[in-house]
Amino acid sequence: MNTIKTLERLQRIHSLIENECTGSPYELASKMNISERSIYNLIEYLRDFEAMIAYDRGRKTYYYKNNFSLNLHISLSIGTDDAVTEVLGGSYLER
Numbered sequence: 001m002n003t004i005k006t007l008e009r010l011q012r013i014h015s016l017i018e019n020e021c022t023g024s025p026y027e028l029a030s031k032m033n034i035s036e037r038s039i040y041n042l043i044e045y046l047r048d049f050e051a052m053i054a055y056d057r058g059r060k061t062y063y064y065k066n067n068f069s070l071n072l073h074i075s076l077s078i079g080t081d082d083a084v085t086e087v088l089g090g091s092y093l094e095r
Helices: 002-018 025-032 036-048
Strands: 053-056 061-064 076-079 084-088 091-094
Touching: 002 025, 002 036, 002 061, 025 036, 036 053
Parallel strands: none
Antiparallel strands: 053 061, 076 084, 084 091
């Protein structure tokens, strides 16, 4: 499930960058409960998708230099005889 966790993190960091409220790399890592190295890796993933990301030292935030959007839709259903469990964006719902 590391792929789902990475996608969730990409979605979260994208939202923070889009709203220009990331804080410093250290603060961003603390907000997301991951290492600074992981923050840099996530930013590189976004750059691989052609996001132009810059950091403003005065405002202490990352921001997009281009019009970049990221839309993730994660859906997984697992069924047994007793129940169907849906995993939606990392949240577990049982039916």
